Amino acid sequence: MVPFSLLPIASFLTFLSRPAQTFPAPHCTESLASVTASATNFDLSSGSLPENATVPVSGTFKVKLRFCEPTVVVPGRVDTLQVVVHGLTYGHQYMDPDFEPDTYSWVRWASAHGYATLNMDRLGYGESDHPDPATVVQPPFDAAFMAQIIRLGRAGRVAGAPGPFKKIVYVGHSFGSRVGNEVISTFPDLVDAAILTGYGHKIGNPGDVAFQPAKEVDPVRFGDLPSGYVTSVDAESRAAGFYGAQGTFDPAMLAYDEAQKDTASVGELAFLTGTKDGIVGRPAPDFKGDVFAVSGDSDLFVCTEPNCTNLASEEQFYPAARSFEFAVIPDAGHCLHLHFTAPILYKTTLDWLNRHGY
Numbered sequence: 001m002v003p004f005s006l007l008p009i010a011s012f013l014t015f016l017s018r019p020a021q022t023f024p025a026p027h028c029t030e031s032l033a034s035v036t037a038s039a040t041n042f043d044l045s046s047g048s049l050p051e052n053a054t055v056p057v058s059g060t061f062k063v064k065l066r067f068c069e070p071t072v073v074v075p076g077r078v079d080t081l082q083v084v085v086h087g088l089t090y091g092h093q094y095m096d097p098d099f100e101p102d103t104y105s106w107v108r109w110a111s112a113h114g115y116a117t118l119n120m121d122r123l124g125y126g127e128s129d130h131p132d133p134a135t136v137v138q139p140p141f142d143a144a145f146m147a148q149i150i151r152l153g154r155a156g157r158v159a160g161a162p163g164p165f166k167k168i169v170y171v172g173h174s175f176g177s178r179v180g181n182e183v184i185s186t187f188p189d190l191v192d193a194a195i196l197t198g199y200g201h202k203i204g205n206p207g208d209v210a211f212q213p214a215k216e217v218d219p220v221r222f223g224d225l226p227s228g229y230v231t232s233v234d235a236e237s238r239a240a241g242f243y244g245a246q247g248t249f250d251p252a253m254l255a256y257d258e259a260q261k262d263t264a265s266v267g268e269l270a271f272l273t274g275t276k277d278g279i280v281g282r283p284a285p286d287f288k289g290d291v292f293a294v295s296g297d298s299d300l301f302v303c304t305e306p307n308c309t310n311l312a313s314e315e316q317f318y319p320a321a322r323s324f325e326f327a328v329i330p331d332a333g334h335c336l337h338l339h340f341t342a343p344i345l346y347k348t349t350l351d352w353l354n355r356h357g358y
């Protein structure tokens with residue numbers, strides 16, 4: 001038998017990603033929910049990010065929700081809902097891709113381990129409403145809007161939910177984690193646990209990912225959007241910014257990702273590029289739940305130190321948390337769920353959930 005270390009990395013990772021089991025597709029219910037929220041946003045009209053938020057914003061917008069039932073009953077988990085939230089230039093497909101879902105779909109994996117999930121297209125994404133991308137779709141309003149979705153989820157008032165849930169596990173990726181950070185900072189009692197993937201407070205080098213108005217990149221899909229909705233220009237740019245080295249991901253996954261890609265708002269992007277000292281996000285001094293920070297070892301956005309050891313310092317932002325842990329997933333870039341090592345991410349997270357009673 002050939003030791004793994006003698007195999008080329010790509011064939012080892014391909015071997016690793018072959019699903020150990022297949023997961024049945026869960027029963028899911030989609031809906032367009034009407035959600036009202038208000039917040040104080042930042043005035044971006046000068047083209048830079050001011051120190052404080054000053055502009056009250058409120059509104060009612062439609063959001064596409066997708067509630068999926070567990071495919072097995074695990075007694076300790078029937079009262080737990082995972083709220084799963086994608087990042088910039090993705091929609092709900094990030095957490096539930098059609099491409100080889102046994103390997104890559106967080107939603108399928110969660111269903112197969114007894115969790116109900118509430119997946120979505122965030123405000124400004126996919127089939128949800130697209131309000132003004134500069135004045136409305138910014139972290140303060142994003143968080144207030146998400147808080148309302150979480151309240152609906154906890155109360156069991158989303159289409160498909162069998163009833164109320166006692167525990168909420170927020171699972172974010174990238175800007176979805178940034179929004180989760182804002183939620184537990186502003187509304188510290190809403191969720192029990194926050195799993196923040198692809199996110200740290202100190203931004204690294206965002207690589208070569210180039211954004212342009214989405215309507216110029218793909219007039220067929222995005223021609224109706226204002227130019228403040230942007231997206232990555234092509235697959236090469238996406239690979240450079242979001243993926244690890246060649247061989248750590250399936251080129252067919254990158255092609256699927258490129259075909260499915262969504263947009264991002266300039267109001268959200270301003271919080272990546274314009275922040276003081278490169279700090280992205282806020283402390284959550286009053287959050288008393290559990291926090292798990294997880295990133296790929298070659299995440300250009302998150303890793304400011306080799307092997308992403310800087311994730312350890314995320315603990316300082318959650319001083320009242322019941323627990324803080326971090327994990328680094330090998331051979332994965334920013335979109336760690338879409339790499340060959342995604343099953344390691346899922347196993348690592350399941351172990352964490354088990355250890356913390358979720």
Ligand SMILES: *[C@@H]1O[C@H](CO)[C@@H](O)[C@H](O)[C@H]1NC(C)=O
Pocket residue numbers: 051052
């Ligand atoms: C921002 O808010 C802080 C805290 O209220 C205040 O000390 C500071 O002066 C404000 N900055 C500006 C530019 O208004």
Ligand SMILES: *[C@@H]1O[C@H](CO)[C@@H](O)[C@H](O)[C@H]1NC(C)=O
Pocket residue numbers: 306307
């Ligand atoms: C990064 O992690 C790998 C695998 O765990 C280890 O072999 C390597 O020495 C680490 N590198 C650094 C710079 O810590």
